[in-house]
Structures are given as structure tokens and as C-alpha cells.
Amino acid sequence: MKKLKHNALALASLSVLLGLNACKPKNASNAVSADAATKTYVAPGKYDEFYNFVSGGFSGQMSVYGLPSGRLLRVVPIFSNDPESGYGYSEETKPMLNTSHGYVPWDDQHHLELSQTNGEIDGRWIFANANNTPRVARVDLKSFHTAEILELPNSAGNHSSPFITENTEYVVAGTRFSIPPDNASGDVPINTYKKNFRGTVSFIKVGKEDGKMDIAFQLSCPPIDFDLSHAGKGKSHGWFFFSCYNTEQANTLLEVNASQRDKDFIMAVNWKKAEEYVKEGKAQKQAVKYAHNVYDEKTHTATSEIKNEVLVLDVEKLKDICYFIPCPKSPHGCDVDPTGEYIVGSGKLAALLPVFSFDKIQKAIAAKDFIGDYDGIPVIKYESALYGEVQKPGLGPLHTEFDGKGNAYTSFFVSSEVVKWNIKDLKVLDRAPTYYSVGHLCVPGGDTKKPNAKYVIAYNKITKDRYLPTGPELAQSAQLYDISGDKMQLILDFPTIGEPHYAQAVSADLIRNQSLKFYKIEENANPYVSKGEAATKVVREGNKVHVYMTAIRSHLTPDNIEGVKVGDEVYFHVTNIEQDWDIPHGFAIKNAPNSEILIMPGETQTLKWVADRVGIFPFYCTDFCSALHQEMQGYIRVSPAGSNVPLLFSTGKNLPKADSTNTK
Amino acid sequence: MKTVMKLFTVTTMLLTISCQSGTDNASNATNDNTTAANAGGQEKVNDNDSQKDVVKIAMGSKDHTTLVAALKQADLITSLSNAGPFTVFAPINAAFDKLPAGTLQNLMKDDKKADLQNILQYHVAVSVLKADGFTDGQVIGMVNGDNITVSVKNGKIMLNNSATIITSIPASNGIIHVIDGLLLPPAKK
Numbered sequence: 001m002k003k004l005k006h007n008a009l010a011l012a013s014l015s016v017l018l019g020l021n022a023c024k025p026k027n028a029s030n031a032v033s034a035d036a037a038t039k040t041y042v043a044p045g046k047y048d049e050f051y052n053f054v055s056g057g058f059s060g061q062m063s064v065y066g067l068p069s070g071r072l073l074r075v076v077p078i079f080s081n082d083p084e085s086g087y088g089y090s091e092e093t094k095p096m097l098n099t100s101h102g103y104v105p106w107d108d109q110h111h112l113e114l115s116q117t118n119g120e121i122d123g124r125w126i127f128a129n130a131n132n133t134p135r136v137a138r139v140d141l142k143s144f145h146t147a148e149i150l151e152l153p154n155s156a157g158n159h160s161s162p163f164i165t166e167n168t169e170y171v172v173a174g175t176r177f178s179i180p181p182d183n184a185s186g187d188v189p190i191n192t193y194k195k196n197f198r199g200t201v202s203f204i205k206v207g208k209e210d211g212k213m214d215i216a217f218q219l220s221c222p223p224i225d226f227d228l229s230h231a232g233k234g235k236s237h238g239w240f241f242f243s244c245y246n247t248e249q250a251n252t253l254l255e256v257n258a259s260q261r262d263k264d265f266i267m268a269v270n271w272k273k274a275e276e277y278v279k280e281g282k283a284q285k286q287a288v289k290y291a292h293n294v295y296d297e298k299t300h301t302a303t304s305e306i307k308n309e310v311l312v313l314d315v316e317k318l319k320d321i322c323y324f325i326p327c328p329k330s331p332h333g334c335d336v337d338p339t340g341e342y343i344v345g346s347g348k349l350a351a352l353l354p355v356f357s358f359d360k361i362q363k364a365i366a367a368k369d370f371i372g373d374y375d376g377i378p379v380i381k382y383e384s385a386l387y388g389e390v391q392k393p394g395l396g397p398l399h400t401e402f403d404g405k406g407n408a409y410t411s412f413f414v415s416s417e418v419v420k421w422n423i424k425d426l427k428v429l430d431r432a433p434t435y436y437s438v439g440h441l442c443v444p445g446g447d448t449k450k451p452n453a454k455y456v457i458a459y460n461k462i463t464k465d466r467y468l469p470t471g472p473e474l475a476q477s478a479q480l481y482d483i484s485g486d487k488m489q490l491i492l493d494f495p496t497i498g499e500p501h502y503a504q505a506v507s508a509d510l511i512r513n514q515s516l517k518f519y520k521i522e523e524n525a526n527p528y529v530s531k532g533e534a535a536t537k538v539v540r541e542g543n544k545v546h547v548y549m550t551a552i553r554s555h556l557t558p559d560n561i562e563g564v565k566v567g568d569e570v571y572f573h574v575t576n577i578e579q580d581w582d583i584p585h586g587f588a589i590k591n592a593p594n595s596e597i598l599i600m601p602g603e604t605q606t607l608k609w610v611a612d613r614v615g616i617f618p619f620y621c622t623d624f625c626s627a628l629h630q631e632m633q634g635y636i637r638v639s640p641a642g643s644n645v646p647l648l649f650s651t652g653k654n655l656p657k658a659d660s661t662n663t664k
Numbered sequence: 665m666k667t668v669m670k671l672f673t674v675t676t677m678l679l680t681i682s683c684q685s686g687t688d689n690a691s692n693a694t695n696d697n698t699t700a701a702n703a704g705g706q707e708k709v710n711d712n713d714s715q716k717d718v719v720k721i722a723m724g725s726k727d728h729t730t731l732v733a734a735l736k737q738a739d740l741i742t743s744l745s746n747a748g749p750f751t752v753f754a755p756i757n758a759a760f761d762k763l764p765a766g767t768l769q770n771l772m773k774d775d776k777k778a779d780l781q782n783i784l785q786y787h788v789a790v791s792v793l794k795a796d797g798f799t800d801g802q803v804i805g806m807v808n809g810d811n812i813t814v815s816v817k818n819g820k821i822m823l824n825n826s827a828t829i830i831t832s833i834p835a836s837n838g839i840i841h842v843i844d845g846l847l848l849p850p851a852k853k
């Protein structure tokens with residue numbers, strides 16, 4: 001096998017070499033070097049070295065890729081319903097998308113963060129933010145299923161989220177749009193923004209063992225826009241840093257009006273101090289409404305609970321929680337290096353990159369080295385917090401990741417490039433073009449204490465001319481750069497699902513060995529489970545008909561159902577009784593106005609279907625499961641309302657009577 | 665303002681856009697059984713159908729040959745072909761001619777690239793600022809990090825009291841205000 005792989009690699013590299021010789025690029029700086037193919041080639045049947053979890057933007061979902069191949073492994077539905085799997089359509093998963101506004105089946109998913117222990121990725125969960133209807137989700141990395149979704153009150157545009165502290169004590173959620181608090185009347189003129197609006201940052205506690213989320217407290221802040229954030233680590237553990245723009249507090253034409261000040265802020269939050277205030281009872285209880293949705297892996301069912309209270313700390317009155325650090329021109333990225341000492345602010349309209357020193361910030365706070373206050377919050381003198389500036393790094397700096405070897409990689413939207421620079425001497429070391437308009441970057445573990453810096457991946461907004469055209473909208477893309485040497489080397493383009501924003505990557509070894517193969521049928525606690533064909537049945541409760549069904553290669557039980565009447569609500573509770581890896585079954589019925597459902601081995605899922613007319617309606621397995629998948633089907637007979645056709649159900653028993661085979 | 669617009673019908677430049685070898689995509693960096701995307705940055709994207717961006721408009725203007733040459737020397741063609749949005753104050757050739765003899769030639773030298781970049785970036789803002797939106801005394805942050813000040817008097821829009829907007833041309837990625845003088849960044853503190 002090893003020899004085979006070697007030959008294949010040799011062939012691949014040879015063909016690339018020949019190709020290059022045949023047609024030399026005009027502009028050497030744009031060339032993909034000869035060994036790019038060998039560096040990204042993962043032979044058929046071989047695993048990739050890294051998982052890459054990529055945010056789906058306006059798709060609302062998360063996609064999972066293998067690196068270095070760029071092969072798409074899975075799209076995990078989180079905030080948008082998914083007719084492919086039935087997520088958000090099945091009775092069991094509908095509550096996952098419940099909010100205080102009811103069922104919200106779409107969102108804009110921007111950032112992802114893997115759970116950490118001691119500042120290193122621990123492979124247990126990945127957190128995702130929803131921008132539009134503010135929510136934070138936790139995805140389980142054994143099942144790759146969304147396990148929990150928490151709505152956020154007092155928030156709008158949950159952008160600076162879901163960044164975590166180094167032991168996953170907290171996930172944060174900072175609001176991009178300031179709004180009037182939920183318990184105040186929102187019926188105010190919009191141009192009373194400065195008076196009536198507030199910016200809110202939520203600290204969500206994460207259960208140490210089970211990962212369960214709950215809002216510990218919220219910080220009520222001046223009405224500015226919180227963009228991105230990162231937790232302190234190591235020496236700066238206990239602090240959180242948020243980039244802030246629109247410190248002009250504009251409420252219209254932000255394109256112009258939020259770009260007035262030469263410096264906006266990075267907000268430094270001492271969350272341990274906030275914890276103390278909460279303990280001392282200094283937080284205000286505020287009446288709010290928000291949903292907390294949890295998926296139970298034993299019942300295979302989600303529950304949604306509406307909560308009614310949140311604790312709020314007013315950071316203007318309670319001193320020593322928040323400090324502002326001036327940061328030039330609408331900072332986007334707010335990134336903390338692996339040592340926890342350096343904080344990089346990427347002002348998207350700035351001509352330089354400031355690097356702040358945690359030690360200097362602490363000294364400035366101790367010495368009250370402030371230039372004044374902003375809405376009651378002390379503003380630290382810029383020079384007193386500053387370690388140094390990277391001069392003329394590029395145009396439109398957005399986001400920085402780290403390699404753990406003293407270097408930083410910053411994306412530049414306008415000049416469309418990744419720039420590598422040294423943190424200590426602030427010198428630019430290398431530049432690599434991106435195609436085009438790069439947003440976020442990702443180095444595996446690049447925002448943790450221990451980056452695994454083999455690659456940097458650039459996530460681009462525009463791909464004009466890079467792929468075969470597909471009409472007015474083109475694929476958005478990721479680009480993979482080898483950063484193992486001194487110079488960055490572009491080795492692969494691959495398209496993404498939706499619009500990629502922040503992403504995470506981790507060594508595959510941490511995730512793949514824990515991956516779940518099936519759910520144990522004996523542990524299935526769904527109230528409608530059928531733990532075997534003998535347990536299947538059809539039960540009428542008024543106009544509700546519950547079909548307890550099983551699926552196994554290659555039949556559904558029951559597969560002939562009669563006695564259903566027009567107007568009946570039929571619930572197909574399908575249990576996949578396989579105990580075998582990668583054998584999901586699907587279930588679909590003609591005219592269902594919602595979707596199919598996919599049922600993992602050992603799982604029970606329910607599709608609701610209303611009989612709207614008299615007739616025979618076929619149903620079948622949608623997930624190709626065996627050579628006789630096409631035989632895996634059944635019929636349901638719908639009779640008129642008031643009919644006295646008895647309830648019958650069976651598989652293999654409802655055979656033709658001897659005289660019924662001739663047509664009339 | 666309207667009369668100014670009529671006097672300087674530079675908008676005709678919109679009609680005389682010349683393509684910059686857009687169909688030449690022979691630079692194939694991968695193997696020869698694929699059709700390659702253009703090598704180069706976003707300025708090389710093959711698209712002669714969409715509305716022109718600020719770079720393509722400038723390249724099509726006979727009054728901006730000096731500016732275009734300077735943008736090339738300063739490696740700013742790629743950046744200005746970006747999605748933007750940009751406001752570009754575009755000095756006409758005559759504006760460069762007003763510089764003391766030898767100044768421009770000096771700036772075009774490779775070892776003066778940083779100075780040239782600084783000056784040209786002082787002519788670009790990341791935002792679409794339309795002519796009718798300027799207000800007297802308005803301060804605008806430019807890409808190089810310095811500010812310019814706008815004055816509006818009797819319909820005449822001036823920048824830093826040294827350059828007047830002759831006309832304005834919308835572009836796909838922003839807007840070009842054609843100006844009659846060069847803007848010089850304040851001396852470093």
C-alpha cells in the first residue's frame with residue numbers, strides 16, 4: 001500500500017512538472033509551485049490530516065472539510081432547517097429552532113470556536129454564533145449533531161461571539177447592533193440612539209462535564225458596535241478583549257458616520273471582577289424572554305424552555321470591569337497571541353496594525369494612566385497600552401492568527417493578501433496574494449496557546465475568474481497556504497458552503513477516534529421508539545394516528561397501513577433498528593409539505609403528515625441502504641372522513657385474496 | 665456645480681474606455697488540460713461586461729495617464745480593483761505638471777516607492793462619498809492614515825484648499841472625483 005501511494009504521488013508531481021514546463025506562468029509571483037499537488041494530494045481511501053470547521057455565513061450551517069485535500073466531509077445543520085436530514089422538520093428537532101419569537105428556521109452563522117482545556121483544543125464541542133436572531137449553539141463532536149442552542153436577550157446582531165475562555169468557562173456574545181434593552185420600551189425615535197440604546201455583552205457559563213450553557217451575566221455597555229473578541233490566555237486569563245466600532249454612536253449612514261473618529265476602541269473586560277460583583281449581589285435582575293433548547297441524545301428529542309430573567313451588570317456604575325483602549329479606525333479582528341501578552345487590533349480603515357501589551361495595560365490601569373472616560377468607562381492612554389505598531393502592513397487589515405513561533409498572519413481585505421509578520425520586532429516577513437478580498441484566516445489552533453502551524457487558510461469573499469462561472473454568483477472560497485517554511489506557499493483553492501467567515505482547524509487524531517458509529521438501541525428512550533419489529537403498531541388517539549415504525553435493510557414495518565381518514569394527523573415515528581455504522585435510513589411520503597427525515601442507526605425520528613385527500617399514498621426509504629433499497633417502500637390508504645375502514649397495519653401479511661387479482 | 669460639470673465634460677472618458685488586454689489569459693500555471701484563470705491579482709479578472717471599476721475608468725482617461733503610471737509604480741492597481749468601496753480623488757495630468765521640476769521623476773524611482781504610496785493613498789478613502797454629500801469643514805480619513813479637509817463654497821468643492829473637484833464619475837467599486845490639484849500629506853510629526 002505504501003509503495004502504491006508513493007507511486008501515485010510521484011505520478012502526480014511528475015504530471016504537474018510537465019504541465020509547468022509546457023506552459024510557464026508570466027508572473028512568477030502568482031504561480032502555484034510544482035509540489036503543490038503532492039502537498040495537497042490525499043490518496044483515495046486515505047484520511048486527511050486535519051479537520052477544518054468552516055462557518056457557513058448566510059447558509060446558517062457549518063461545513064466540515066478535510067485538510068490538506070479540501071474535501072467536503074459534511075454540512076452540519078445548526079441554525080437553518082435542513083430538508084436533507086429533516087433537521088428542523090422532524091418533531092424531535094423542531095424545538096431546536098424555537099426562540100422567544102417562535103420558530104426561526106434560518107440564521108447567519110459567522111464564527112466558530114472549538115472548546116479548550118488549558119488553552120488547548122480538547123475536541124469535545126464546537127460553538128457557533130447566530131448573528132440575526134441572536135443565538136449561540138454547541139455542536140457535539142462525537143455525533144456532529146447540534147446539541148444545544150441558547151437565545152440571547154438584550155442583543156441584536158450577535159457578532160463578537162462565540163469566543164471562549166481558555167478552559168471553556170465562558171462563551172461570550174457581544175452585540176453588533178446596540179438596541180433599547182428588552183425590558184424598556186423600544187418605541188422610541190431612532191435618532192434618540194445615544195440616550196435610549198445600549199450595547200450588551202453576554203457571558204455564557206458552560207457546564208464543565210456536559211457543556212450545558214446558561215447566561216451567567218450580561219454587561220450593559222455604551223451604545224457602540226461590538227465586532228469581534230478573544231479571551232486572554234495564560235497571564236491574561238481572566239480578561240476578555242472586544243473590538244468596538246461606531247464609537248461615534250451613529251444611527252444612520254454608518255458608512256460615513258461611523259468612520260469619523262481617528263480611533264475607536266478595544267474594550268478590555270476583567271470578567272473575574274464581574275464574577276465578584278455577581279457574587280456580591282450587585283447585578284440587577286432583569287425581566288426578559290429567551291429560549292434555551294437542548295437535544296437529548298437518549299430520547300433523540302429536543303426540548304425548548306423559555307427563560308424569563310437575566311442578571312445585568314452596569315459597567316458605568318460598577319467600576320473596574322471595563323476599560324477602553326484606543327485602537328485606530330473601526331477595528332475588526334481582536335486577537336490574542338499564544339503567550340497571552342500581545343493583543344492585535346485590526347482596524348479595517350487603519351494604515352497600521354497596533355499591538356497592545358497586556359503587561360502595559362495592567363500597569364496603565366494600576367497607575368490610572370487614563371486620558372479621560374467614555375460614557376463613564378476609563379480610556380487608557382494609547383501609548384501606555386501599546387507595545388508597538390506594524391507600519392504599512394497592507395490595506396484593510398481584518399484578522400490575525402498565530403503560529404506559536406513568534407509570528408502572526410494578518411488578512412488584508414483591500415489589498416487582498418495575507419501578511420506574515422514577527423510579533424517581537426513588528427517587521428513584515430512575507431506577503432502572499434489571495435483571490436480575492438480575504439476575510440478571516442485560520443491556522444489550526446491559531447487562536448489557542450498551542451497552534452499547530454502547518455497551514456494558514458484564507459477565507460475569501462470574492463472569486464471572480466477563479467472557478468468555472470455559475471451565473472451572477474460564484475463559489476466563495478478557501479485557499480490553503482503551506483506555512484511550514486519561511487515563505488507562505490499557496491497550494492490549493494477549494495469552494496465553500498455559503499459564505500465562510502471564521503473557521504477552526506484541528507489535528508484529525510483528536511476527533512476521529514471518538515466519532516460515534518451508531519446509537520445503542522437499548523438506550524433509546526424516545527417515547528415513540530419501536531425496539532424491534534414486534535413492537536411496531538398503529539395507535540389512533542382522536543384524529544391523531546401514531547405509526548410506530550421500524551426501518552432495517554430492506555423493509556419498513558408496517559408497510560401497509562389502512563384505516564386513516566381525511567383530516568387525520570399522522571405521526572410516523574420511525575426507529576432505525578440497525579446497529580451498524582453509516583447505515584442511516586430515510587423516510588418520505590408523497591405530498592409531505594415539509595421534508596424527509598433521516599434516521600441514524602438506533603435513533604427514532606418523527607415526521608408529521610396530514611391526510612388531506614382520499615387515496616393511496618406511497619412512502620419509502622430515501623437513503624440508499626442496500627441492494628434492495630428500491631424495494632424498501634410501503635403504502636398508506638386514506639379513506640373519507642367518517643369512513644368505517646378498520647385500522648390495519650402489517651408487513652408481508654396483507655396478501656391478495658385469490659379472486660382479487662383480475663381487474664374488472 | 666452644474667456649469668462646472670458642463671465646462672469639463674470629462675465624463676466622455678466613460679465612453680472611451682480601452683480594455684487592458686483583458687482577453688489574454690494564456691498564463692497557465694497548472695497543467696495543460698485545464699483553462700486557467702488569469703494569473704495576477706483582482707485587476708486581471710476577465711470581465712469586459714460589468715460596470716468599470718475605478719482603475720478601469722482611470723485607465724480609460726487621457727487626462728489621467730500620469731496618475732495611472734504612478735498607481736502602477738506604487739503597486740496600487742490591485743488594491744483599487746478590490747470590491748472597495750472607494751472614493752478616489754483623481755488628479756489630472758496637469759495637476760502633476762504643477763509640481764516643481766523633477767519632483768515626479770524622483771517619486772517614480774523604486775527607492776521612493778513608499779513616499780509615492782503615501783501620496784497616492786492620501787487620495788483614497790474607503791467609503792463612497794458623493795459630491796452632494798460633502799459639507800463645509802468635513803474631515804475625511806484617507807487610506808494613508810492622514811485626514812483631508814473639505815470646503816464647500818458656492819457649489820465649489822475644494823480639498824485642503826488646494827484642489828477643486830472638476831467632475832465626479834460613479835464606478836462599480838466606488839466613485840472618482842476628478843481634481844485639478846495634487847493633495848500632499850501633512851509632514852510627519
